[in-house]
Amino acid sequence: MDHQPQIETMAVNPARPENSRALRWKSFYKKLAKNKAALAGAFIILVFALLAIFAPLIAPHNPSTFDLPNKLQPPSSDNWLGTDDKGRDILSRILYGSRISLVVGILSTILGALVGIILGIVSGYYGKWVDTLIMRICDVLLAFPGILLALAIVSVLGASTTNVIIAVAFYAIPTFARIVRGSTLTVKKLEYIDAIKAMGARDTRIIFRHILPNIMSPIIVQSTLYIASAIITASALSFLGMGTKPPTPEWGTMLAQGRSYVAQAPHLTIFPGLVILLVVVGFNLFGDGLRDALDPRSKK
Amino acid sequence: MNLTKEDKILEVKNLCTSFFTDEGEVKAVDGVDLSIEKGKTLGIVGESGSGKSITSLSILRLLQEPAGRIKEGEVIFKGEDLVKKTKKQMREIRGNNISMIFQEPMTSLNPTLTCGEQIAESIRIHQKLNKKKAWAKAVDMLKLVGIPSPEKRAKQYPFELSGGMRQRVMIAISLACNPELLIADEPTTALDVTIQAQILELIKNLQKELGTSLMIITHDLGVVAEMCDKVAVMYCGKVVEYADVKTIFTNPKHPYTIGLLNSVPKHDEDVEGDLSIIPGSVPNPFHLPEGCRFAPRCPHAKEICLTKLPHLEETFDGDKVRCWIHSEEWEKQGKAVNAHE
Numbered sequence A: 001m002d003h004q005p006q007i008e009t010m011a012v013n014p015a016r017p018e019n020s021r022a023l024r025w026k027s028f029y030k031k032l033a034k035n036k037a038a039l040a041g042a043f044i045i046l047v048f049a050l051l052a053i054f055a056p057l058i059a060p061h062n063p064s065t066f067d068l069p070n071k072l073q074p075p076s077s078d079n080w081l082g083t084d085d086k087g088r089d090i091l092s093r094i095l096y097g098s099r100i101s102l103v104v105g106i107l108s109t110i111l112g113a114l115v116g117i118i119l120g121i122v123s124g125y126y127g128k129w130v131d132t133l134i135m136r137i138c139d140v141l142l143a144f145p146g147i148l149l150a151l152a153i154v155s156v157l158g159a160s161t162t163n164v165i166i167a168v169a170f171y172a173i174p175t176f177a178r179i180v181r182g183s184t185l186t187v188k189k190l191e192y193i194d195a196i197k198a199m200g201a202r203d204t205r206i207i208f209r210h211i212l213p214n215i216m217s218p219i220i221v222q223s224t225l226y227i228a229s230a231i232i233t234a235s236a237l238s239f240l241g242m243g244t245k246p247p248t249p250e251w252g253t254m255l256a257q258g259r260s261y262v263a264q265a266p267h268l269t270i271f272p273g274l275v276i277l278l279v280v281v282g283f284n285l286f287g288d289g290l291r292d293a294l295d296p297r298s299k300k
Numbered sequence B: 001m002n003l004t005k006e007d008k009i010l011e012v013k014n015l016c017t018s019f020f021t022d023e024g025e026v027k028a029v030d031g032v033d034l035s036i037e038k039g040k041t042l043g044i045v046g047e048s049g050s051g052k053s054i055t056s057l058s059i060l061r062l063l064q065e066p067a068g069r070i071k072e073g074e075v076i077f078k079g080e081d082l083v084k085k086t087k088k089q090m091r092e093i094r095g096n097n098i099s100m101i102f103q104e105p106m107t108s109l110n111p112t113l114t115c116g117e118q119i120a121e122s123i124r125i126h127q128k129l130n131k132k133k134a135w136a137k138a139v140d141m142l143k144l145v146g147i148p149s150p151e152k153r154a155k156q157y158p159f160e161l162s163g164g165m166r167q168r169v170m171i172a173i174s175l176a177c178n179p180e181l182l183i184a185d186e187p188t189t190a191l192d193v194t195i196q197a198q199i200l201e202l203i204k205n206l207q208k209e210l211g212t213s214l215m216i217i218t219h220d221l222g223v224v225a226e227m228c229d230k231v232a233v234m235y236c237g238k239v240v241e242y243a244d245v246k247t248i249f250t251n252p253k254h255p256y257t258i259g260l261l262n263s264v265p266k267h268d269e270d271v272e273g274d275l276s277i278i279p280g281s282v283p284n285p286f287h288l289p290e291g292c293r294f295a296p297r298c299p300h301a302k303e304i305c306l307t308k309l310p311h312l313e314e315t316f317d318g319d320k321v322r323c324w325i326h327s328e329e330w331e332k333q334g335k336a337v338n339a340h341e
Helices: A007-011 A020-034 A036-053 A090-126 A128-143 A146-157 A161-188 A191-198 A203-239 A251-261 A267-294 B052-059 B087-093 B115-126 B131-144 B150-154 B163-175 B193-210 B221-227 B245-250 B255-262 B303-307 B328-332
Strands: B008-021 B024-037 B041-045 B068-077 B098-101 B181-185 B213-218 B230-235 B238-244
Touching: A020 A036, A020 A267, A036 A090, A036 A267, A090 A128, A090 A161, A090 A203, A090 A251, A090 A267, A128 A161, A146 A161, A146 A203, A161 A203, A191 A203, A191 B098, A191 B163, A203 A251, A203 A267, A251 A267, B008 B052, B008 B213, B024 B041, B024 B052, B024 B068, B024 B213, B024 B230, B024 B238, B041 B052, B041 B221, B052 B068, B052 B181, B052 B213, B098 B163, B115 B131, B115 B150, B115 B163, B131 B150, B131 B163, B163 B193, B181 B193, B193 B221, B213 B221, B221 B245, B230 B245, B230 B255, B238 B245, B238 B255, B245 B255
Parallel strands: B041 B213, B041 B230, B098 B181, B181 B213
Antiparallel strands: B008 B024, B008 B068, B230 B238
């Protein structure tokens, strides 16, 4: 039997690279590379990631060693960003602090996203009372300002870096659940979901193999953007004394400690503040760029 | 041809499917009777909203619940009622015994998986094959549906293929487990005319080769003439005429079928005037006419048509038609009520 199509084959571009997966990524990279702001964001994130990883090698001083005679020194050749009220090197503390901030930001986002994704997909896919229940709980959680909810959780669990991660992750859950639910509702109405149902696939297969990969774009974008706000929330918690405990170097804690010396030694607060700003801007720029690159509708 | 019950692979009896909306109940399928013989092709024809797609979704129990629900009726497949099956039993039947091709090849493939992966997946849902063997079978299936260089195509994503190619992949997926019945819901509507012919030819050849029974849902009478053995014409959720494909074209009995046939443009006639159309439009599903649902648009309608719903009656040549014209009561009726000039 021979049904070789002739007309159709012409419609397919013959000069096509062998690997289709590579082709997909290529167009994504191209779009991303064109976006200067996104590149700048990616650069900032990369730099901070490297600084965090290699902090022990780069840091000029031990971040925890007191050097009381040298306290509150302005930036100098020995202490590039000056010293704090106990004479510790601010640059070293910021470098070590980036480890905590990045880990807290990324871990809490991953944790919150995982739970949020599962709740959102279940909610959107099954609908009915499951949906109503999950979404109403999310509404309640979202009714609190993020920092207030995190504060409440930390005050119940106790102040520590781990509990900050849990608290910040908790607030991520409803945000992710909502986004994922919306995307699931869109995707589950598409024909290929009907088609795979008509092939006899069970729900778990449909959810994880057919819905989840198709809603990854908004999840990735939201994750990147959420890391930024997670870093801010974590710093804020530390600033309020409900997060990472001193003497561990943490940006929020540094701000809190420098607060009393704003008038005499503003560098105690300016530098950690700037660093928080920079990282957050980096994640936000990169997240926005990702959104544009992953959205098939954005032409540029 | 004398057919016993065993020859029927699928028999739909008095199927009623309704959608329950805020405005009320919509009887999308209202007492449909159909049957498909083994290895044969049944065409379901009707305009949009006549319930033809809902009929096919009801057979596979793929309705969007809880809005859409099978209210009553039986769907007998190989002697067993599908309406009574559990969800798990239905999953085992879908794809394995009955599978379905959808209208839109552009959207009925998952964009994040390669064509080969999608075919292999359908195989692995029902057969215990390892990944390698399933992949090999997927490549075989692509070859079977006439896709050139199948090894290469199997690694490509749907977006890299043309519409016709994708529909071939869909056919490969649906036939991967060698189902006894294939339901094709407007398989060629979204394709170019030249590709349509190729796809129909392919389905026809594969049907012959694999012995699959086929149910084609279409609004294209050309497809019906090309493919079908039997035809059911649907209007407003009811079968109005059920006949052999030849009879439908040579001796249509229901005024709606006649209207449909008349509205097809013909090549062999010099058409000076406008195409003939069926006056009026499909009635509002919330307020269906009391009598025959076609009566408000029917040129022959008489008093009885507006008040009493005709049954699907067998006529002298074994075809079934739902119209008062063919009943004894017709002569007793007065004048036609719809005066369409």
